[in-house]
Amino acid sequence: MHPDAGRTRAVDPEPRVEAAEGAQEPATRASAGARPATIYDVATMAGVSHQTVSRYLKGYEGIRPETRERVVQALDALDYRPNLTARTLTTGRSHRIGALTHELDQFGPSRIVQGAAAAAREAGYLLDIVTLDMSDARAIAKALSLVRQHDLAGILAFSSTDEMTRAFEAADFKVPVYLGTEEDDAFSDRSELTSVGIPALVGHLAELGHRRVLHVAGPSRWAAARNRARAFEVAVDAHGMRSTGVIHGDWSARSGHEAIAGLPGERLDFTAVVAANDQMALGVMLALAERGLRVPEDVSVTGVDDIPEAAYFSPPLTTLSVDFVEQGRVAFQQLLGRVVGTPPPDAVALPSHLVVRRSTAAAARSLK
Amino acid sequence: MHPDAGRTRAVDPEPRVEAAEGAQEPATRASAGARPATIYDVATMAGVSHQTVSRYLKGYEGIRPETRERVVQALDALDYRPNLTARTLTTGRSHRIGALTHELDQFGPSRIVQGAAAAAREAGYLLDIVTLDMSDARAIAKALSLVRQHDLAGILAFSSTDEMTRAFEAADFKVPVYLGTEEDDAFSDRSELTSVGIPALVGHLAELGHRRVLHVAGPSRWAAARNRARAFEVAVDAHGMRSTGVIHGDWSARSGHEAIAGLPGERLDFTAVVAANDQMALGVMLALAERGLRVPEDVSVTGVDDIPEAAYFSPPLTTLSVDFVEQGRVAFQQLLGRVVGTPPPDAVALPSHLVVRRSTAAAARSLK
DNA sequence: GCACCTCTTGTTACCGGTAACATTCTACGC
DNA sequence: GCGTAGAATGTTACCGGTAACAAGAGGTGC
Numbered sequence: 022m023h024p025d026a027g028r029t030r031a032v033d034p035e036p037r038v039e040a041a042e043g044a045q046e047p048a049t050r051a052s053a054g055a056r057p058a059t060i061y062d063v064a065t066m067a068g069v070s071h072q073t074v075s076r077y078l079k080g081y082e083g084i085r086p087e088t089r090e091r092v093v094q095a096l097d098a099l100d101y102r103p104n105l106t107a108r109t110l111t112t113g114r115s116h117r118i119g120a121l122t123h124e125l126d127q128f129g130p131s132r133i134v135q136g137a138a139a140a141a142r143e144a145g146y147l148l149d150i151v152t153l154d155m156s157d158a159r160a161i162a163k164a165l166s167l168v169r170q171h172d173l174a175g176i177l178a179f180s181s182t183d184e185m186t187r188a189f190e191a192a193d194f195k196v197p198v199y200l201g202t203e204e205d206d207a208f209s210d211r212s213e214l215t216s217v218g219i220p221a222l223v224g225h226l227a228e229l230g231h232r233r234v235l236h237v238a239g240p241s242r243w244a245a246a247r248n249r250a251r252a253f254e255v256a257v258d259a260h261g262m263r264s265t266g267v268i269h270g271d272w273s274a275r276s277g278h279e280a281i282a283g284l285p286g287e288r289l290d291f292t293a294v295v296a297a298n299d300q301m302a303l304g305v306m307l308a309l310a311e312r313g314l315r316v317p318e319d320v321s322v323t324g325v326d327d328i329p330e331a332a333y334f335s336p337p338l339t340t341l342s343v344d345f346v347e348q349g350r351v352a353f354q355q356l357l358g359r360v361v362g363t364p365p366p367d368a369v370a371l372p373s374h375l376v377v378r379r380s381t382a383a384a385a386r387s388l389k
Numbered sequence: 390m391h392p393d394a395g396r397t398r399a400v401d402p403e404p405r406v407e408a409a410e411g412a413q414e415p416a417t418r419a420s421a422g423a424r425p426a427t428i429y430d431v432a433t434m435a436g437v438s439h440q441t442v443s444r445y446l447k448g449y450e451g452i453r454p455e456t457r458e459r460v461v462q463a464l465d466a467l468d469y470r471p472n473l474t475a476r477t478l479t480t481g482r483s484h485r486i487g488a489l490t491h492e493l494d495q496f497g498p499s500r501i502v503q504g505a506a507a508a509a510r511e512a513g514y515l516l517d518i519v520t521l522d523m524s525d526a527r528a529i530a531k532a533l534s535l536v537r538q539h540d541l542a543g544i545l546a547f548s549s550t551d552e553m554t555r556a557f558e559a560a561d562f563k564v565p566v567y568l569g570t571e572e573d574d575a576f577s578d579r580s581e582l583t584s585v586g587i588p589a590l591v592g593h594l595a596e597l598g599h600r601r602v603l604h605v606a607g608p609s610r611w612a613a614a615r616n617r618a619r620a621f622e623v624a625v626d627a628h629g630m631r632s633t634g635v636i637h638g639d640w641s642a643r644s645g646h647e648a649i650a651g652l653p654g655e656r657l658d659f660t661a662v663v664a665a666n667d668q669m670a671l672g673v674m675l676a677l678a679e680r681g682l683r684v685p686e687d688v689s690v691t692g693v694d695d696i697p698e699a700a701y702f703s704p705p706l707t708t709l710s711v712d713f714v715e716q717g718r719v720a721f722q723q724l725l726g727r728v729v730g731t732p733p734p735d736a737v738a739l740p741s742h743l744v745v746r747r748s749t750a751a752a753a754r755s756l757k
Numbered sequence: 758g759c760a761c762c763t764c765t766t767g768t769t770a771c772c773g774g775t776a777a778c779a780t781t782c783t784a785c786g787c
Numbered sequence: 788g789c790g791t792a793g794a795a796t797g798t799t800a801c802c803g804g805t806a807a808c809a810a811g812a813g814g815t816g817c
Binding site for chain 2: 170
Binding site: 059060061071072075078079103104105106107108109110111112 | 772773774775776
C-alpha cells in the first residue's frame, strides 16, 4: 500500500516533518536547502503512487479531482521541479539543442546564436554551443563525436562552410539537423534574388549613376559568400552595369583594406565598391582614403549586415540591414518543429532592407 | 552466471551476430546504424559483468591483463561511447557548464564565451548558453530556474551587472559559480591598477602633452564600467592632468556619439577623450568631426578592447588590446577547478597592452 | 590440510523519471 | 444482489550508468 514500497531511499530521515508543516507556512516552503523533491517525494506527501504524479505532470485527464488536488498541493508545497536528466534518460529526448558555429565574434553568427538561444529558452530548451574551426575536417569530426555523446535533441549549424556541410552529410546523426546558411540552396530555386537584398543595393548604385562596380566578397568556402557574389553579378547585369572584378576577403576589415590596397593603379577603374559585409567595407573605405580617393565623392561604398557601428563610420555606411536575431529564432523554430514532429512554420524569406547613409553618392568621377 | 541476468533488454534480437563478426572486420565496425552500444553489450561480448567494464572505463587497475584485453577488444569492436545522460543521473555531476551572458553580439562578451567554449570542449565539457537581459531581475530569476533544472556542473556568468550579482547571491546554487567581471572586485585590493591598462593609456596621453581629458564611460550598472572609470580618475590624478568630466554611455557607438554631440560648446574644453570601449570611441570620433574638431589634430581619442575593426577606423584608433579569449579560457579553468575539486590555477592579471595608432597625437589645440 | 587473506569479478540496489501491465474501485445492468 | 465494464490508481520493469557489498579463486601460514 505504501507507494514507496520496494524502493528504499537513503535520504534525510525526516522530510515528512517539513512536508507536514508545509501547509502552515507555504511562504517559506522553497527555502530548504535540501535536495530537490522528486515525484516520489510528492507522491508520498500526496498519498498516491509516483505514477499518478507522473500522469498529472503529463497532463493526463483521468484523475479524480480530489486526487488531483492533493497532487497539486504536494507539488506546490515541495516546489517540485522535474529532473530533466532522468527524463532524458528514459525518453531518449533531451531539451538541449546543439549550436555549431565558428567565429562567434562575428556580428552575423553571434546575433543568430543570440536569437536562437532566446527562442530556445522560451521553448524550455537550452542551447549548447560548440565553436569549431569550420575549415578543419578533423576538428569538425571531433566536435560531432562530442555532440553525439551529449544527447542533443537536435543540431543547429550556422554560417557553414563547404567542409562543414560535407562533414554533416557524412555524420549521419540520429537527430534532426538544421543547416542554416543564409538563403543558401533555397537560393538556386529563385529567379529573383530578393532574399539577400543585394539587388536593392546594386539598384541603389545604378540609380546614382554608377556603371563600374567592384565586389569585395567573403571567402568562397562560405555558401553565404558565394551567394552574395552571385547575387551581385546577376544584379549588376540586370542593371546594365559592369563588374570590374570580384576580390575575395575573409570577412575582416583587414581583408577589405588589403583588397583595395593591393590593387594595381589601373584597376581602380570603378566608382563603387560593394563589400559583402560591413567590416570589409570599413577596410575598403580606409584603403580608398589612403589612395587619395574620397568616399563618397570619388567612390561609393556599401556593406551588408548593418552592424550597429556602421552608422558611425566615417562616413556612415550605406548597407543592408539584416535581422539576424529573427533568423536565429526562425532557425530554432524550424528545428524544433522537426524535433517534436509537428510541421515547422513556413520558411520565410530573410528580411533585409536597404539603409542609405553617406557612403554612397552620385557617380561623379570620370574614369580615364 | 549470465552477466545480464535479471535485466531483460528489449532490443534488437541479434546484436550478438554483428558483435561476433566484429573481430573479423574491424574496419566497418562503426558503420551500423543501430543504437549505440552500452556497457552491458560490451560486457556480454567480452564475457564479463557490466561492472568490470565500468571499472575499466574508470581506469581501475586491478583487472587481470587477459580480462582487460577482452574488454578493450569488445569496447573497440562495438565502438562504445559512454552515455553522458545516464552517467549524470547517477553521479549527479554533468559535463555541461552554463554560460550566462547578455549581448552576445558585443565583442568582449562574445570573445570571452568563445574562449570559454573552446576550453570547455578540450576538457570534454559543453557550454550551455543562456542569454538574458542582465538588468531585468525577473528575467534573471527565470533563467536561473531554468538553469537549475538542467543539471549543470557549474555556471559562468560574464559581463555582469549589479542586478546580476545580487540575483546570484540570492540564488544559492548547489554548483560552483564563477562571476567574471573583468578584474572587478579584485580591483580594490590593488594599489596599482595595472590590470586594466587604463593607466598606460592615460600615461600615453600625458606624454603627448594632454592636460584636459574627458571620459566616456560604460553604464554605471556594470562593474567593468565603474572600474574603468575609477582607473581613469586615479590615473589622471597621478599624471597631474584634469578630468573635465565623465559621461556614461551604454557601450554603443550611438551613445559615444551622443555623449559628444550633446555637449554644450563651452564643455568642449578637452584635448583628449578616453572612451571605455572602441565602439563608443568610434561614435565620439564621428561626433567630433561633425562639430568641426579634427582627430587627432584637435582632439585625441582612445578606446579599449582593440576590436579588429579599430585598426581600420578613420583614423585608426589608439586603444588597449585585451585578450578576451584567454580571459574566457581562464574563467572556465577556474570554474572547472572548483567543479572537480582541484585547486584552480592562480588567477592571472588580465593581460592588456597599449596599441598606438593615429587617433592620438601631441596636444596642439590651445584652449581658451 | 584447513582456516584465512587478498585479488578479481559478480550481484544487487539506486539515480528519477516513463511505459506497460496489473489491480482496485465504482457504477451500471439485469 | 451480483457480475462486469471502464475508470482510476498501483506495481514492476527499464533507460545506462555508478556504488556498495558479496562471492569465488588462488596463495599463504601453521
